[in-house]
Amino acid sequence: MSGEARRAGRDRDVEGRARSARPRDGLGRPLPYGVAGVARQPEGVVRGAAETVREAQRLLDAGMPFHAHEVFEDAWKSGPEGERELWQGLAQLAVGLTHAARGNVTGGARLLRRGAGRIAGYADGGGEAYGVDVAGLVAWAGELAGRLERTGGGVPDAAREAPRLTRP
DSSP states (O other): OOHHHHHHSOOBOTTSOBOOOOOBOTTSOBOOTTSOOBOOOOSSOOOOHHHHHHHHHHHHHTTOHHHHHHHHHHHHHHSOGGGHHHHHHHHHHHHHHHHHHHTOHHHHHHHHHHHHHHHGGGGGGSSOOTTBOHHHHHHHHHHHHHHHHHHSSOOOOHHHHOOOSBOO
16 A cells, blocks of 8 residues: 555554554564564453463563553453453553653653552552562662652663563
8 A cells, every 4th residue: 555545544444443564573562563562462352361461571572562551461361340440540550651751751650650550559469460569660660760760761661671570
């Protein structure tokens, strides 16, 4: 599809929904058409909790928190209502790291704190957490958000700052 045709209409997925076909980098930022990007995370994948955590950790370790957020998003959309806060909170932590690594340190810190607040209720048996180290993630998010707020511009490396989702 030419750039002119693309501007006239919207990119659509196979089901006809509007979906940008632009390639993306490892932090989910759009790249120009025709440039090689990072493979997109498939949407709507139903995984078990353990598989969700494993796949998200793999993506976080690879410096791809935006993609990890999409894995958590699939879990909250397909999982039981009682787990929604856990998966949404984990997604917000991943998006917070994404924003910070993109240079939006204020928004990143805000999302890290919001995500930590969402998952905090799962600490100490407040809900099924599937081995996720909730207390460790809350501490990680608070430390990183505080550092971002203090420095006001130190852009973190997403792979180096990636949290461990479970205890070793």
